Amino acid sequence: MSADLLLTLPAAAGYEHICMLQLNRPAYANAYNTALLEALLAALRQLKERPEVRALLICGAGERAFCAGADRHELKERRFQDGIDLLSRTVFDQLAALPLPTVACINGAAMGGGLELALACDARICSPHAVFALPELSLDLTPAAGGMRRLPALVGLGRAKEMILFQRRLDALEACNWGLVAHQGADYQSQALAWAARAAALDPLALRLAKQLLDVDAVPMQREFEAFTQALLYERNFQRVNT
Numbered sequence: 001m002s003a004d005l006l007l008t009l010p011a012a013a014g015y016e017h018i019c020m021l022q023l024n025r026p027a028y029a030n031a032y033n034t035a036l037l038e039a040l041l042a043a044l045r046q047l048k049e050r051p052e053v054r055a056l057l058i059c060g061a062g063e064r065a066f067c068a069g070a071d072r073h074e075l076k077e078r079r080f081q082d083g084i085d086l087l088s089r090t091v092f093d094q095l096a097a098l099p100l101p102t103v104a105c106i107n108g109a110a111m112g113g114g115l116e117l118a119l120a121c122d123a124r125i126c127s128p129h130a131v132f133a134l135p136e137l138s139l140d141l142t143p144a145a146g147g148m149r150r151l152p153a154l155v156g157l158g159r160a161k162e163m164i165l166f167q168r169r170l171d172a173l174e175a176c177n178w179g180l181v182a183h184q185g186a187d188y189q190s191q192a193l194a195w196a197a198r199a200a201a202l203d204p205l206a207l208r209l210a211k212q213l214l215d216v217d218a219v220p221m222q223r224e225f226e227a228f229t230q231a232l233l234y235e236r237n238f239q240r241v242n243t
Helices: 034-048 080-084 087-096 113-119 147-155 157-164 172-178 188-200 204-214 222-242
Strands: 005-008 018-023 055-060 065-067 102-106 109-111 123-126 131-133
Touching: 005 034, 018 034, 018 188, 034 087, 055 065, 055 113, 055 188, 065 102, 065 113, 080 222, 087 113, 087 222, 102 113, 102 188, 109 113, 113 147, 123 172, 123 188, 147 157, 147 222
Parallel strands: 018 055, 055 102, 065 109, 102 123, 109 131
Antiparallel strands: 005 018
16 A cells, blocks of 8 residues: 555544545645556555445645645656546545445545546535636636546536636535535534544445445446547647647
8 A cells, every 4th residue: 555545444533434535645636646546546546445445534744735636747748648647536436346435535625636536535524714616718728537427417517517627716615505515614524534434333234225326427438538538638738839
């Protein structure tokens, strides 16, 4: 396990069946790089082989941010194939498909890919200081790790367009009112644990089947279009800088 990702089981005393994954790059607002994403993917695969784990919490270290998205230094070098095989898309889709209930415990800003990470969870609980945005268009890119697919299902198409096309940022109260998060408040950590514990107490097979039924992909081609769009933009931006 990478030092940039901490896995704790149980998440806290009295919560024996709940695992916690913590993004541990507070100096970088918990922005993810390739090493962190690979560690997260390995952890998700490991959790599939641990039947004692019945729920997962994901959080960010420190108080500044849940996750600021992709590391900007790596973005500069991405090309066409990187967009097609975007690692964050693979990891977040694996998280969304995990046969466990998952809760994002959002301690601060969830920006870009950080919000896409939270969207891949089954529920989101946030602190009153949390901020949410998908600023990719300001970087000449698009949200390509599931944001285009998952955000409209949560908040509706019109509101998703406000956030993506018009770069609207939401504070914690707005996010709660929109249905982006299920609860916001100073008690967000205890609430996130309570939500995870409630789901962990249910029959694992019934819960797994219910999650699969709820997550049936109604737009199977959307993931491929998401990948191709980002691939074109990565290549265009790389050529701009290097020609």
